Amino acid sequence: MTARRSAILAILSLPALALIVLPIVGLCARAEVGRLGSYVCCPEVASALTLSLLTSTIAAVIIVLIGTPLAYWLAHAEFRGKRVIDTLVDLPIVLPPAVAGVALLMTFGRVGLIGRHLAAVGITIPFTTAAVVMAQTFVAGPFYIRQARVGFESVPPQLVMASQTLGASALRTFFRVTIPLASHALLAGIVMSWARSVGEFGATLMFAGSLQGVTRTMPLAIYTSMETDPNIAIVLSVALIAISFLVIIVTKFVLGVGPRAEVPARS
Amino acid sequence: MRKRIALCILLVSGLVLVALGPAAADRTLTVFGAASLTEFLQAAKPVFEKAHPEVTVLLNLAASSRCRIQIEHGAPCEVFLSANTKNMEPLVEAGIARDPIVFAHNKVVIIAPRSNPGGLQTPADLAKPGLKLVTCSPEVPIGRYTRTAIEKMAASGDYGDRFKQRVLANVVSEEPNVKGIVAKVLLGEADGGMCYASDVTAAVRPKVKTIGIPEEANVVADYPIAVLNGGSEDALAETFVEFVLSEEGQKLLAHHGFIPLGPPKQGSAG
Numbered sequence A: 001m002t003a004r005r006s007a008i009l010a011i012l013s014l015p016a017l018a019l020i021v022l023p024i025v026g027l028c029a030r031a032e033v034g035r036l037g038s039y040v041c042c043p044e045v046a047s048a049l050t051l052s053l054l055t056s057t058i059a060a061v062i063i064v065l066i067g068t069p070l071a072y073w074l075a076h077a078e079f080r081g082k083r084v085i086d087t088l089v090d091l092p093i094v095l096p097p098a099v100a101g102v103a104l105l106m107t108f109g110r111v112g113l114i115g116r117h118l119a120a121v122g123i124t125i126p127f128t129t130a131a132v133v134m135a136q137t138f139v140a141g142p143f144y145i146r147q148a149r150v151g152f153e154s155v156p157p158q159l160v161m162a163s164q165t166l167g168a169s170a171l172r173t174f175f176r177v178t179i180p181l182a183s184h185a186l187l188a189g190i191v192m193s194w195a196r197s198v199g200e201f202g203a204t205l206m207f208a209g210s211l212q213g214v215t216r217t218m219p220l221a222i223y224t225s226m227e228t229d230p231n232i233a234i235v236l237s238v239a240l241i242a243i244s245f246l247v248i249i250v251t252k253f254v255l256g257v258g259p260r261a262e263v264p265a266r267s
Numbered sequence B: 001m002r003k004r005i006a007l008c009i010l011l012v013s014g015l016v017l018v019a020l021g022p023a024a025a026d027r028t029l030t031v032f033g034a035a036s037l038t039e040f041l042q043a044a045k046p047v048f049e050k051a052h053p054e055v056t057v058l059l060n061l062a063a064s065s066r067c068r069i070q071i072e073h074g075a076p077c078e079v080f081l082s083a084n085t086k087n088m089e090p091l092v093e094a095g096i097a098r099d100p101i102v103f104a105h106n107k108v109v110i111i112a113p114r115s116n117p118g119g120l121q122t123p124a125d126l127a128k129p130g131l132k133l134v135t136c137s138p139e140v141p142i143g144r145y146t147r148t149a150i151e152k153m154a155a156s157g158d159y160g161d162r163f164k165q166r167v168l169a170n171v172v173s174e175e176p177n178v179k180g181i182v183a184k185v186l187l188g189e190a191d192g193g194m195c196y197a198s199d200v201t202a203a204v205r206p207k208v209k210t211i212g213i214p215e216e217a218n219v220v221a222d223y224p225i226a227v228l229n230g231g232s233e234d235a236l237a238e239t240f241v242e243f244v245l246s247e248e249g250q251k252l253l254a255h256h257g258f259i260p261l262g263p264p265k266q267g268s269a270g
Helices: A002-030 A033-040 A043-076 A082-094 A097-108 A115-120 A129-153 A157-165 A170-198 A202-207 A218-228 A230-254 B002-025 B035-051 B064-072 B089-093 B123-127 B141-156 B163-168 B178-186 B234-245 B247-255
Strands: B027-034 B055-062 B079-081 B097-106 B108-113 B133-136 B171-175 B192-196 B208-211 B221-228
Touching (some): A097 A115, A097 A129, A218 A230, B035 B234, B089 B221, B108 B141, B108 B178, B133 B141, B141 B178, B141 B192, B171 B178, B221 B234
Parallel strands (some): B027 B055, B027 B079, B133 B171
Antiparallel strands (some): B079 B221, B108 B208
16 A cells, blocks of 8 residues: 555656756757867866856855854844844845846946945946856855854754853854854855855846856856857756756765755756 | 635636737747847837737747757747848758848947947047947857957058957957847946947937947848748748838838838848
């Protein structure tokens, strides 16, 4: 009976599984493995790969630096309007990336709300690598902040109190007790937001534009090369799949945290 | 609670029915067009639909190169209007499109934001160091025409040494299509770019400074139209092509800034 039920369930699961697996199989089938190697070194692929890894890593560092205080605050402070801030933090997750791009342009563009004052002192952000990092930070930040918040909430308050009763300063307690106890969630959040940064497309195209070696990250290079040399698009796609696999393996098996609702949305 | 859910389902399904209803009953003609044809095709759609009340025209507007890729990969489409022949020929060679015919021409102009932050006054200024120019990749027709115009200017020798290299060094972004170039200039983010004369529409004109490219350096963009084989509305597709080539279609093209074909043996009617 149970065997039969599980067999039925397995059959019912096939369509969803096929939907996920088939496109990946199709992509890999088109990728001529023997010739992939020759493409990895071509300038389009190499520069997109380097740029993507560089920008998303910088974005991840910025997200940790500015996201950790916010996550800690949301985890521990009770105040009026907390739910409003909570909702605001989640906004970039559901916001279409193109909207994020327009919003960034209207704010940090050369004639934008803040950008116009920056332009007055000679700083323009659009069309620069910094704009790529900003777009990634904006869309990927919430993935870390959410995870980190859950991590901080899971730290037993008694342990924090015990540490402070034993004479450790608040800062020392934070770095020696809270962070180690929340480390799995924090690392999962970092990996997740980093992965989301690597996949960022819409906001980057809108806000940073697309120029090889400066702003053309892997997803943008895939979009462009479909029109010029589909092989480049295939090589980059396979590379992105490999990166995504690595991310899932790291979060699932190394950190023991399953990507739940926080799985980055590819744009 | 259950009542409320039922109500929601009812409302949503009602909306879906309303959205799908008329389209499902009609015949549809799917037209893929170059981004620069956006305003023309959006104006042509209601005119054609009025003459053929049972037909709904579906428009897919993107860079010609993007349209071509989509068609090559089997996107359902009955008529394709390209901004250059380069993105039409592979489809004809592959037997996907048949009998392409040029239906209009276009010219290329330089545009800058009205505030002109880069101080663009003449085509020679395109090489000013530090200028932020936007264009498209060479696969996109406007990207190709832009490079051709710059090469012609460079070849004339009137624009100084290494003109082409100096202009291309100012490119800060390759946008997905010509409308992306216009948008970045309109927003004031880019100092300038080249687009088609037809892109400087009545809505765009007051917001940009337009700089002409000398006749001898300019390019004439040829726009071909073709019916795609294997479509479900072959006869209707032919009718649409005839409409674009008709006096009414040509007038509409001229109204939207294109150079119509003009009466035979009378030269350009631009």
